[in-house]
Amino acid sequence: MSRLSHLWRNLRHRDRVERDLDDELKATLELLIDEKIAAGADPVEARRRAMIELNRIEPIKEQVRDIRAGILIDTLNQDVKYAVRHMRRAPGFAAAAILTLAFGIGANTAMFTMLNAIVLKRLPIAEADQLLAIVPINSRGTNRTTPMSAVAELRDGPLDHFCAYLGGLVLPVLANNTPLQTSTTFVTSECFSAFGIAPILGRGLTETDAPILGAGAPVAVISHRLWTTTYNSDRSVLGQSMLVNNVPVTIIGVLPKGFIGLEIDTGVDIFTPFDAVLPAARGRRQRASYLLGRLRPGVTIEAATAEIEARWPAVLEAVLPANMAPTERTQLMDSKPRLMSLGTGVSRLRERYSQPLMLILGLTGLLLILACINLGGLLLSRLNARSAELAVRLALGGSRLRIAQQMLVENGMLSLAGALLAMPVAYFTAATLASFMPPINVPYTISFVPDARVFALTTAVAITVGILMSALPVWFATRRSTAAAIRWDRTIVGTTGWWGRGLLVSQVSLAIVMLVNASLLSRSLYLLNTGDLGIRPDNLLTVKTWSLPRGTVYGRADRDGYYPPLVEKVRALPGVTAVALASSSPRLSTTSAGSPVAWKGDAYDNLTANGFDSISPAYFDTMGIQLLAGRDVSWQDTMKTIPVAVVSESLARALQRDGDVVGRSFTMRTLPTDLEFQIVGVVSDATHGDPRNSHTRAIYRPILQVGPASSLNPNIIIQTTDARSAASGVRQILSDFGRDYAQEIISVNDLLARAPSTERMSATVAGAVSAMAVLLALIGVHGALAYSVARRTREIGVRLAIGAAPAAAARSIMREGIVVCTLGVALGLPLATVAARSLRSLMFGISENDPATFAAAAAGFLLLGVVAGLAPARRAAAVDPVIALRAE
Amino acid sequence: MAESRATVLQGTLDLLILKALSAGELHGLGVSRRIEQITRGTFSVQPGSLFPALHRLEEAGALSSSWQPSENNRRAKFYALTKTGRRRLGDETAQWQRVSMAIGHALES
Numbered sequence: 003m004s005r006l007s008h009l010w011r012n013l014r015h016r017d018r019v020e021r022d023l024d025d026e027l028k029a030t031l032e033l034l035i036d037e038k039i040a041a042g043a044d045p046v047e048a049r050r051r052a053m054i055e056l057n058r059i060e061p062i063k064e065q066v067r068d069i070r071a072g073i074l075i076d077t078l079n080q081d082v083k084y085a086v087r088h089m090r091r092a093p094g095f096a097a098a099a100i101l102t103l104a105f106g107i108g109a110n111t112a113m114f115t116m117l118n119a120i121v122l123k124r125l126p127i128a129e130a131d132q133l134l135a136i137v138p139i140n141s142r143g144t145n146r147t148t149p150m151s152a153v154a155e156l157r158d159g160p161l162d163h164f165c166a167y168l169g170g171l172v173l174p175v176l177a178n179n180t181p182l183q184t185s186t187t188f189v190t191s192e193c194f195s196a197f198g199i200a201p202i203l204g205r206g207l208t209e210t211d212a213p214i215l216g217a218g219a220p221v222a223v224i225s226h227r228l229w230t231t232t233y234n235s236d237r238s239v240l241g242q243s244m245l246v247n248n249v250p251v252t253i254i255g256v257l258p259k260g261f262i263g264l265e266i267d268t269g270v271d272i273f274t275p276f277d278a279v280l281p282a283a284r285g286r287r288q289r290a291s292y293l294l295g296r297l298r299p300g301v302t303i304e305a306a307t308a309e310i311e312a313r314w315p316a317v318l319e320a321v322l323p324a325n326m327a328p329t330e331r332t333q334l335m336d337s338k339p340r341l342m343s344l345g346t347g348v349s350r351l352r353e354r355y356s357q358p359l360m361l362i363l364g365l366t367g368l369l370l371i372l373a374c375i376n377l378g379g380l381l382l383s384r385l386n387a388r389s390a391e392l393a394v395r396l397a398l399g400g401s402r403l404r405i406a407q408q409m410l411v412e413n414g415m416l417s418l419a420g421a422l423l424a425m426p427v428a429y430f431t432a433a434t435l436a437s438f439m440p441p442i443n444v445p446y447t448i449s450f451v452p453d454a455r456v457f458a459l460t461t462a463v464a465i466t467v468g469i470l471m472s473a474l475p476v477w478f479a480t481r482r483s484t485a486a487a488i489r490w491d492r493t494i495v496g497t498t499g500w501w502g503r504g505l506l507v508s509q510v511s512l513a514i515v516m517l518v519n520a521s522l523l524s525r526s527l528y529l530l531n532t533g534d535l536g537i538r539p540d541n542l543l544t545v546k547t548w549s550l551p552r553g554t555v556y557g558r559a560d561r562d563g564y565y566p567p568l569v570e571k572v573r574a575l576p577g578v579t580a581v582a583l584a585s586s587s588p589r590l591s592t593t594s595a596g597s598p599v600a601w602k603g604d605a606y607d608n609l610t611a612n613g614f615d616s617i618s619p620a621y622f623d624t625m626g627i628q629l630l631a632g633r634d635v636s637w638q639d640t641m642k643t644i645p646v647a648v649v650s651e652s653l654a655r656a657l658q659r660d661g662d663v664v665g666r667s668f669t670m671r672t673l674p675t676d677l678e679f680q681i682v683g684v685v686s687d688a689t690h691g692d693p694r695n696s697h698t699r700a701i702y703r704p705i706l707q708v709g710p711a712s713s714l715n716p717n718i719i720i721q722t723t724d725a726r727s728a729a730s731g732v733r734q735i736l737s738d739f740g741r742d743y744a745q746e747i748i749s750v751n752d753l754l755a756r757a758p759s760t761e762r763m764s765a766t767v768a769g770a771v772s773a774m775a776v777l778l779a780l781i782g783v784h785g786a787l788a789y790s791v792a793r794r795t796r797e798i799g800v801r802l803a804i805g806a807a808p809a810a811a812a813r814s815i816m817r818e819g820i821v822v823c824t825l826g827v828a829l830g831l832p833l834a835t836v837a838a839r840s841l842r843s844l845m846f847g848i849s850e851n852d853p854a855t856f857a858a859a860a861a862g863f864l865l866l867g868v869v870a871g872l873a874p875a876r877r878a879a880a881v882d883p884v885i886a887l888r889a890e
Numbered sequence: 891m892a893e894s895r896a897t898v899l900q901g902t903l904d905l906l907i908l909k910a911l912s913a914g915e916l917h918g919l920g921v922s923r924r925i926e927q928i929t930r931g932t933f934s935v936q937p938g939s940l941f942p943a944l945h946r947l948e949e950a951g952a953l954s955s956s957w958q959p960s961e962n963n964r965r966a967k968f969y970a971l972t973k974t975g976r977r978r979l980g981d982e983t984a985q986w987q988r989v990s991m992a993i994g995h996a997l998e999s
Binding site for chain 1: 906918919937938941942947957960962964966967974
């Protein structure tokens with residue numbers, strides 16, 4: 003549009019336009035003078051007279067300027083004023099439209115905020131996407147961790163800054179005399195250059211500090227966040243000592259702000275060399291979670307993968323210990339190395355929540371479309387009401403473009419208001435969603451506050467919405483012939499029109515898709531929450547303990563003299579009926595792939611055990627798990643006696659068909675060395691929180707036989723009728739013992755309620771979104787019917803006047819509502835089936851084609867058709883022919 | 891009634907400017923002189939109304955402008971009719987003739 007380009011020029015090149023005008027007027031003055039001289043005046047007189055003639059140069063400029071900048075702004079201004087006036091005249095419509103948009107846009111913004119935070123955000127390093135890790139994947143698709151000495155073998159390979167990284171260990175830390183719960187990561191010297199960051203204070207880790215082979219020096223580089231929070235940004239932090247896993251390490255550097263390692267959920271605050279604070283495993287090197295680096299210049303990712311793949315067997319040959327079982331060696335040798343970008347870091351949240359988040363984003367997207375359709379329909383109705391006005395404007399020479407512009411402005415204002423209101427909606431929705439994420443040892447660092455990218459998206463959505471919801475009405479307004487539109491007001495109109503009806507049907511079918519899926523998800527959630535867990539969670543408290551920083555070193559030392567008396571003391575508290583210790587119980591979810599197990603002497607095959615808990619005696623009694631055969635563990639099972647284990651029924655049956663396994667020994671593959679156990683008992687299956695894994699193949703081992711590698715503090719599980727006094731009692735007892743403190747005390751039922759968090763989140767959001775969808779559909783249908791009655795008042799009046807029964811009028815309105823809903827249901831149910839199929843993985847105990855759910859939703863929408871029609875039908879029946887016809 | 895006369899004049903002025911430029915491009919003063927000439931001195935357009943009108947027409951796309959040397963070799967801004975301008979001249983001429991005819995009939999009846 004040339005008018006726009008003029009405006010652009012005028013705003014952009016203000017100076018030039020101004021100068022141009024100046025020049026023009028000056029030139030005119032000169033021309034005028036020339037003219038006067040040619041007519042015989044002397045130059046001085048000519049100039050004087052010309053000046054008089056042009057003496058109001060400034061006012062002229064002023065007028066020209068107004069015209070230049072003004073035209074578009076003028077019309078926009080008019081449009082805005084006009085729109086405001088219109089909204090004032092129909093405040094209900096404006097409010098409904100703005101609210102609808104606020105929820106539609108707000109929900110989408112919130113979802114995108116979450117997606118952005120969890121899935122899309124890059125690590126705060128340069129060219130994050132080019133940070134690559136070698137991930138060995140074997141034929142079964144599981145990735146195997148590699149001994150970190152593979153780094154030494156592949157150092158001259160295609161990856162530059164090649165290094166080993168073992169992240170996110172939660173070790174007890176005492177920094178600046180403050181006990182901390184934070185993550186420690188082991189790195190080799192090249193890691194910081196692989197990340198492309200350098201310490202802002204002090205130095206990084208040198209080859210001598212953090213070698214690939216051999217023990218590292220007791221030094222640490224800390225995160226900016228730890229430096230500011232714990233050391234108050236004190237520059238004298240360098241050279242200070244802190245305790246990590248009770249080993250004194252010297253702080254040698256502080257990393258730049260924002261960098262918290264690869265583990266973006268919680269972040270890492272302390273980077274130390276391998277083997278500096280955690281003893282090296284006997285005879286074998288530590289494993290690394292990632293072997294990472296960046297491509298050397300000029301090397302393509304394909305070439306790099308090919309080279310690593312070619313060298314992989316030789317590398318494994320060199321780093322795998324000679325005494326490894328042949329079958330296991332074959333399995334490892336079978337693995338193929340793949341290069342994977344670590345640009346977005348590592349996130350357990352992402353693994354767990356991307357799918358439900360995508361799903362919810364889809365739902366909220368549908369809601370937004372529905373909102374647009376709804377508003378489009380409302381606008382269409384309003385347009386019909388205004389058709390006379392528009393027709394008059396067209397007849398009087400108003401351009402179609404001008405009318406379209408005005409409607410765009412009107413709808414643009416609505417969507418802008420909606421977008422503004424959407425901000426708080428988005429904020430609260432994101433906060434609510436974030437509260438569904440279960441806390442783990444270290445608080446989350448991911449921020450769910452909308453950022454610039456999110457705002458840009460919201461704005462884009464708002465603009466798109468404005469255009470979308472204007473498109474149809476504008477098309478109509480400019481298409482319809484003037485004559486037809488003027489006549490419109492005078493004719494008797496039958497229905498809402500096919501377009502309006504089509505919009506209503508699509509609204510209803512979208513809403514039913516959402517309702518069906520939300521119902522399926524909430525039914526699943528209910529079944530998950532009420533499913534059989536194999537334990538009795540009532541009256542159970544779990545106390546999460548954590549070492550006091552100066553407590554005893556982790557490991558076996560003196561455990562025999564610590565745990566039995568601790569349990570005894572707690573057992574003696576009033577109201578307490580049973581007490582036990584367990585390393586990780588009840589589990590929030592069993593996500594671990596499990597470790598291979600086999601009868602002693604046999605080769606490992608596909609059998610894995612996926613639960614591995616260390617427990618105290620009486621654990622099974624406390625949890626309500628039944629002992630099926632053999633005996634419970636006892637305090638007499640210590641490091642001095644033969645390692646024993648109790649297995650779950652599922653594991654027993656997997657090892658041997660008849661499940662008679664007591665007394666036999668099996669081995670389990672772990673790092674650094676395989677473990678061997680004699681089975682002393684078999685217990686009933688328990689799920690520890692997720693009814694979907696009702697047959698966990700679990701191994702329970704006596705807590706006093708746990709070696710130093712398992713350094714987790716156990717949870718104390720208390721069966722009591724008096725939770726409050728037990729909580730304060732156990733805190734007191736722990737503090738008397740002086741080693742641990744209670745980090746969190748929570749009832750097992752509360753803990754379990756947290757467990758199906760993805761399902762809970764999906765079900766809650768889907769429920770809320772579908773409720774909004776149903777409400778929108780109801781508003782849409784009701785609005786259309788009410789409008790239809792208003793339009794047909796004259797027709798109904800005529801009919802009543804010539805003897806029709808009022809009930810007939812009401813019936814025809816009701817029929818329209820029911821027809822629309824029936825069509826919507828007929829169209830929506832097949833769509834819902836398709837959508838439900840994609841949600842299968844989130845469902846539990848219910849088929850995605852559950853007939854009851856579908857039938858209920860269908861019935862619900864037919865009822866909605868009836869409900870939506872009630873008030874309009876009553877109004878139709880109450881039309882007074884006299885009044886209706888008087889309007890004519 | 892000053893206001894209504896102003897609007898009538900404005901409409902007429904646009905028409906006159908378009909007509910003045912229909913024979914070829916002119917600078918601002920030239921437009922003014924040409925109007926005087928073709929209306930046989932009935933209308934003398936003051937710069938205060940001429941320049942805003944020229945710019946308004948240019949803004950509306952009826953005129954285009956360029957800097958060129960004038961007849962006595964001074965730099966001046968010349969205006970020319972665009973396609974839109976030509977069409978507008980035709981429309982407005984027809985409109986004007988209808989109106990003037992109607993008014994004429996009305997006055998004669």
